[in-house]
Amino acid sequence: MNKKQKKVLIRIIVSLALMISLQFVPFDLLPLEQSYINIIQLICYMVPYLIIGYDILKKAVKGIKNKQIFDENFLMAVATVGAILLGEYEEGVAVMLFYQIGELFQSYAVGKSRRNISELMDIRPDYANIEREGKTERVDPDIVEIGSVIVVKPGEKVPIDGVVIEGNSTLNTSALTGESIPREVSAEDEVISGCINLDGVIKIRTTKEFGESTASKILELVENASSRKSKSENFISKFARVYTPAVCYGALALAILPPLVRMLAMGLEPAWGIWVYRALTFLVISCPCALVISIPLSFFAGIGGAGKQGILIKGSNYLETLADTKYVVFDKTGTMTLGVFEVSGIHHSALENEELIEYAALVESYSTHPISKSLQKAYGKEIDQSRISQVEEISGEGVTALVDGKKVAAGNHRLMKRLGIAYQECHSAATIVHMAVDGMYMGHIVISDVIKPHAKEAIAALKKTGVHKNIMLTGDSDKVARQVAADLEIDEVRSELLPGDKVAAVEELLSQKGAKETLAFVGDGINDAPVLARADIGIAMGALGSDAAIEAADIVLMDDDPLKIAKAIKIARKCIRIVYENIYFAIGIKVICLVLGALGIANMWLAIFADVGVMVLAVINAIRALFVAKL
Numbered sequence: 115m116n117k118k119q120k121k122v123l124i125r126i127i128v129s130l131a132l133m134i135s136l137q138f139v140p141f142d143l144l145p146l147e148q149s150y151i152n153i154i155q156l157i158c159y160m161v162p163y164l165i166i167g168y169d170i171l172k173k174a175v176k177g178i179k180n181k182q183i184f185d186e187n188f189l190m191a192v193a194t195v196g197a198i199l200l201g202e203y204e205e206g207v208a209v210m211l212f213y214q215i216g217e218l219f220q221s222y223a224v225g226k227s228r229r230n231i232s233e234l235m236d237i238r239p240d241y242a243n244i245e246r247e248g249k250t251e252r253v254d255p256d257i258v259e260i261g262s263v264i265v266v267k268p269g270e271k272v273p274i275d276g277v278v279i280e281g282n283s284t285l286n287t288s289a290l291t292g293e294s295i296p297r298e299v300s301a302e303d304e305v306i307s308g309c310i311n312l313d314g315v316i317k318i319r320t321t322k323e324f325g326e327s328t329a330s331k332i333l334e335l336v337e338n339a340s341s342r343k344s345k346s347e348n349f350i351s352k353f354a355r356v357y358t359p360a361v362c363y364g365a366l367a368l369a370i371l372p373p374l375v376r377m378l379a380m381g382l383e384p385a386w387g388i389w390v391y392r393a394l395t396f397l398v399i400s401c402p403c404a405l406v407i408s409i410p411l412s413f414f415a416g417i418g419g420a421g422k423q424g425i426l427i428k429g430s431n432y433l434e435t436l437a438d439t440k441y442v443v444f445d446k447t448g449t450m451t452l453g454v455f456e457v458s459g460i461h462h463s464a465l466e467n468e469e470l471i472e473y474a475a476l477v478e479s480y481s482t483h484p485i486s487k488s489l490q491k492a493y494g495k496e497i498d499q500s501r502i503s504q505v506e507e508i509s510g511e512g513v514t515a516l517v518d519g520k521k522v523a524a525g526n527h528r529l530m531k532r533l534g535i536a537y538q539e540c541h542s543a544a545t546i547v548h549m550a551v552d553g554m555y556m557g558h559i560v561i562s563d564v565i566k567p568h569a570k571e572a573i574a575a576l577k578k579t580g581v582h583k584n585i586m587l588t589g590d591s592d593k594v595a596r597q598v599a600a601d602l603e604i605d606e607v608r609s610e611l612l613p614g615d616k617v618a619a620v621e622e623l624l625s626q627k628g629a630k631e632t633l634a635f636v637g638d639g640i641n642d643a644p645v646l647a648r649a650d651i652g653i654a655m656g657a658l659g660s661d662a663a664i665e666a667a668d669i670v671l672m673d674d675d676p677l678k679i680a681k682a683i684k685i686a687r688k689c690i691r692i693v694y695e696n697i698y699f700a701i702g703i704k705v706i707c708l709v710l711g712a713l714g715i716a717n718m719w720l721a722i723f724a725d726v727g728v729m730v731l732a733v734i735n736a737i738r739a740l741f742v743a744k745l
């Protein structure tokens with residue numbers, strides 16, 4: 115509980131104690147006239163009333179001044195002042211008291227779920243230890259330049275993305291990925307900011323600026339998440355805008371019309387007191403706090419719960435769309451496969467194998483494609499970038515560049531066709547990198563990728579959550595595509611697609627699906643960022659990799675685990691279900707109470723109990739969204 119909340123709690127206790135003590139004061143026995151007794155009683159009750167309600171009254175007055183009259187402060191102020199004017203002192207104080215208890219509970223609950231998120235977001239690095247002339251110096255991570263050497267000691271957070279140049283250690287990545295298994299790192303491993311160094315001292319050469327590093331990017335994302343409102347949230351704020359004035363006028367009518375009718379049409383006593391009291395009860399009941407608070411809180415909790423699992427959702431609107439997912443389209447490389455290719459053969463090589471690999475690694479040295487990284491790893495030596503110039507990467511085909519002054523090309527058969535080079539077909543069901551130097555075919559490198567450990571389970575889990583169809587799109591050869599699709603039991607596969615073809619394929623699928631069905635695309639952002647943006651929902655793998663993916667996607671899976679797709683859908687469904695439960699429950703109880711209040715069956719006590727009760731239940735229900743069901 116924070117200071118502000120503690121203060122409110124103290125006010126509640128003091129006011130409640132005073133109110134209870136007043137019950138034991140024998141006002142009737144005072145040797146005074148009744149009107150004096152009333153005044154003394156009023157003054158006595160004003161003390162607990164003002165202790166508990168002064169801020170609400172202040173806010174209500176401020177609202178009137180700012181011409182934003184109809185809010186819950188106004189409702190509470192009118193209802194309680196009205197009750198006191200009618201001589202119902204206890205009720206006036208009690209309504210204020212319960213209202214404040216409800217507010218306190220609510221702010222506590224919101225604070226708690228915010229803390230949950232910031233716990234997850236405990237990745238903001240505060241400083242970096244930079245190494246200068248053999249000494250380390252603690253600096254603001256913002257000023258560390260790319261290529262600087264930073265030292266991370268045990269217990270510290272990695273402040274900036276980079277590559278380990280010295281030392282071994284284990285990193286705790288759980289704040290980023292939700293994965294509890296620590297990751298071993300040693301020289302040449304890439305590390306991302308936000309991880310916590312557990313044991314050894316490591317030196318890191320930074321590869322990004324602080325602002326471009328993973329931790330900063332993620333924080334930026336999450337901070338912006340709540341500004342994207344979902345349909346239900348918009349509905350609630352519109353609803354409140356119409357609803358509150360409507361009930362205020364309703365209450366006014368209830369206070370005035372029946373007495374007038376009684377008096378003028380029926381010739382009876384007007385009974386103003388009864389009807390004004392009913393109108394005030396009506397006002398207390400009508401306060402829409404439960405809805406106004408519980409809906410955003412549910413979404414907030416849903417996003418927080420997902421975050422704890424390493425699933426970053428960029429806004430509550432995506433939870434709504436995600437819940438209706440019926441088609442899931444996958445990219446292959448890096449999404450369903452690890453994207454770590456092993457060289458499994460070299461065929462028809464006109465050069466020494468090592469030389470061919472060297473050319474391949476050099477020509478690929480500027481590419482971020484998983485194939486390129488794998489070839490550089492196969493080469494294994496430091497690359498002298500000055501040997502390479504005029505690099506050109508053709509999406510979905512390969513790369514060409516000048517290496518040592520020779521024109522080298524590495525890519526698939528499409529690239530060879532484009533360059534007019536005769537190539538040898540390969541019969542293995544693997545990915546082929548054809549190589550050409552100065553227009554001469556030099557043979558091909560056969561590389562194969564590994565399916566991700568959870569990929570098959572992920573497809574099965576999606577089917578179980580009610581996804582109609584899983585579709586895989588790939589730029590790779592038909593043979594490889596079919597093999598992977600068969601292994602994973604994917605329903606449909608389309609291969610040899612250029613990045614533009616992937617967009618077209620998704621557009622075609624989008625036009626076929628029903629209006630309420632959602633299509634999700636899952637990719638790694640390499641050669642598929644446009645598709646991520648085009649789908650109803652873009653889910654990016656590889657927060658540990660491509661920035662383009664994080665930018666273009668609506669949802670980011672921090673640890674590249676495809677099993678998290680089904681989990682994300684489950685979280686979204688649970689969250690939306692809770693939102694609807696709360697909407698129906700709160701509106702239902704409100705309507706019943708309003709009718710009872712108007713008929714004079716419900717008094718103000720019942721009204722305030724109903725209001726606070728509904729709110730507490732709705733908030734507790736909302737908090738459930740934080741806890742994610744097991745798959």
Ligand code: ADP
Nearest residue numbers: 446447481483510511512525526588589590641
């Ligand atoms: P996927 O759909 O499997 O993610 P991409 O669209 O990224 O595939 O690439 C499709 C194909 O294009 C690859 O299978 C490969 O044959 C070729 N390719 C793309 N980039 C490169 C590269 N940098 N080096 C060699 N081949 C490449």
Ligand code: MG
Nearest residue numbers: 445447640641
């Ligand atoms: Mg890809």
